[in-house]
Amino acid sequence: MTLENNIIQYTIQAVKELYGACLDAHQVTLQETRKEFQGQITVVTFPFIKFSKKSPEQTGQEIGAYLKIKIDEIIDFNVIKGFLNLSASDNFWVSRLNDIGDEGFGIFSANGKKILVEYSSPNTNKPLHLGHVRNNLLGFSVAEILKSSGYEVIKANLVNDRGIHICKSMLAWQLFGNGETPESTGLKGDHLVGKYYVIFDQQYKIQIQRLIAEGQTEEDAKKNAPLINSAQQMLLNWEAGEEQTLALWKKMNDWVYSGFNVTYNKLGVDFDKFYYESNTYLLGKDTVEEGLKNKVFFKKPDGSVWIDLTADGLDEKLVLRADGTSVYMTQDLGTAELKYHDFKMDESVYVVGNEQDYHFKVLFLILNKLGKSWAKGLHHLSYGMVDLPSGKMKSREGTVVDADELIDEMMRTARERTEELGKVENFSAQEKEELYRMIGLGALKYFLLKVEPKKRLLFDPKESIDFQGNTGPFIQYTHARIKSVLTKGNYQKHQSAFYSSELKALERDLIVILNKYPDTVKSASAEYSPALIANFTFELAKAFNKFYHEEPILKADEEDVKQFRLELSAATAMVLKKGMKLLGIEVPDRM
DSSP, rough: OOOHHHHHHHHHHHHHHHHHOOGGGGGGEEEOOOSSSSSEEEEEOOGHHHHHOOOOHHHHHHHHHHHHHTTTTTTEEEEEEEEEEEEOHHHHHHHHHHHSTTTTTTTTOOOSSEEEEOOOETTTTSSBBHHHHHHHHHHHHHHHHHHHOEEEEEEEEEOOOOOOOHOOOOOOOHHHHHTTTTHHHOOOHHHHHHHHHHHHHHHHHHHHHHHHHOOOOOHHHHHHHHHHHHHHHHHHHHHHHOOOHHHHHHHHHHHHHHHHHHHHHHOOOOOSEEEEEEHHHTTTHHHHHHHHHHTSSEEEESSSEEEOOGGSOOOEEEEEEETOOHHHHHHEEEEEEHHHHHOOOEEEEEEEEEGGGHHHHHHHHHHHHHTTGGGGEEEEEEEEEETTTTBBBOOOTSSSSSSHHHHHHHHHHHHHHHHHHHHOOOSOOOHHHHHHHHHHHHHHHHHHHHTTTTTEEEOOHHHSSSSSSSSHHHHHHHHHHHHHHHHHHHOOOSOOOOOOOOOHHHHHHHHHHTHHHHHHHHHHHHHHHHHHHHHEEEEEEHHHHHHHHHHHHHHSHHHHHHHHHHHHHHHHHHHHHHHHTTTOOOSOOOO
C-alpha cells in the first residue's frame, strides 16, 4: 500500500475514532503541499469540521497527531487553516528513489481495455501543414500515454481520398500539368498534387472575374465557371467508376501517399490501421434503415431522412439526401460501426479540430439514440487551431505553412542556435546532423504539446528553440547534462540507493517530483492531455538544474553522498527520457 493510501485509510480511522463519523475514501482529499509550507502531502480537513464541531486548525492538529502515531513514515506535521501538511521521513523518500530507479516505473500493467485513437485524417489534395502537425503529434502522444497506462491501443488514420477537392487537383493537373511527375520535377508527390490544387483555385478565380465582367452576378459566375463544372463532372465520373478517371485518381493519390509517408517518418508518427473514405463513403445507409425502422429517424415528403434533436437542445439533422446519397454524417455513422466491428474496442478517440465540435456532438448523440452500447466510449479530442505571427493559413491560396518546410526550418534554426553556443566541436558531421534533427523536432513537438489541446496557440519557431525556459531544448539539454555528470562520475547502477546523512531539501524536492510521474501519466491518460506530461518534465528539469547548481555531485564531501546523488541524477535522466518519449521526443546523451 502506498503512503497516500495509508494516509487516506488512517484519516478515515481517525475521524471515526475521534469524532464517531464514518467516511468513504473519496471524502478524503490529498494535495501536494504548497512550496512555501513544510511537508510533502496535505490533507484537506475542512470537510471534517462538521463531525469534530471544532475549528479547522484544531481538527487538523488532532488528526495530524493521530496520523503521526499510526504511520511510521510520517515524522512531522503542521496545520495552516484547514490544511494538514504532513512530512515523510528521509528513509521513506530514499526507499521511493529505489522504486523510481526501476525500469518499469510509470509503466502500468495491462488493464484489459482496448482503445482506438484516430488522428491525422489528411486530404489527398495537398501536403500536410502546421495544423496537421499538431493533430499528428497530439494523436501519437495520446496513444503512447494510453499505452503506458495499460491500454491496448490501435492507432488509426481515416484518409479523405475522394470528393470535389480531390477532383480539383486532378483536373488542374490534367489541364495544366504537361505530364509532370514527382520524378520529373523533383517534388514530393503531395507537394506536386498540392501545387495543382492552388493552380485550380487561381484559374477558377480568373474565370469568375471574366464571367462577372461579362455581366453575371458573382454567385452565378461561381456556379457557371467551366472549371468547377468540369470538376463536378469528374466527381460524377469517379462515382460511376469511369476507368480513366479512376486510373488518374489512383496515380495521383499514390504520389500523395508516398509524400505523406516521408513526412510521417520525419515526425516519428505511425499507424496500425488505415481507413479510406473511398471505401467508407457508402457506409451508413444500413444504419439509416435501422434508424428508420426503430423510429429514431424520420422521412420528409421529399424522401430525405432526418433526426430531430431539438429536445436535446440541438436541431434537425439530415442523415440521407432525398436522392438516396450520403452526407458526411451518414458515412461517419457507418465508419463508427466498421471500426467497432473490426476491433471491438472499449473506447474510441477522434482527434479532430474544434471546428467539428458540433458534428461530433450530433454523431455521438445519434449513435446513443440508435442503442449502440459502444457509443458511450466515444470521445472527441477537440483541439484549437494553430496560428502564426503572420496570421491564418489557407490551403487553396497556397499560404499554409508546409509541414516538411517547417521541419527543415526547425532543424536549420537548431543548427544555428547550437553552433552559436559552440558546444559541438567534438562531434562528427553525422553526430551534428542527428543532434540538430533531435533538437529541431524536439522544439517543435514540445511547443505544440505543452499547451492544453483545447487551447488555440500561436506558434513561434524562434521562441520554441531556446535552451532556457519551458522548451524542448531546455529539457533535452538537462538530460544531456545529467548524462555527462554520470559519465564523469563513472556511475554504475546499484541495487538500492543508500544515504547515511540527512536529506537536503533540494534532494527531497527532486524525489518528491519524480514520485509524481506515475500519477501524472494516469492523469494525462484520463484527460487525453500530453500537456500534463510536458509540464511535468519541465518542472523536473527545473528542479534538477536547481539541485545541480546548489549541491555538489562529483565533489560531494563523502563518497556515499556522491553515490546517492549520482543515483538521484540517473533516476531523473531516466524519468525525463520516459516522459519525453511519451511526447514522441528523443533526448540526446550529448549536447
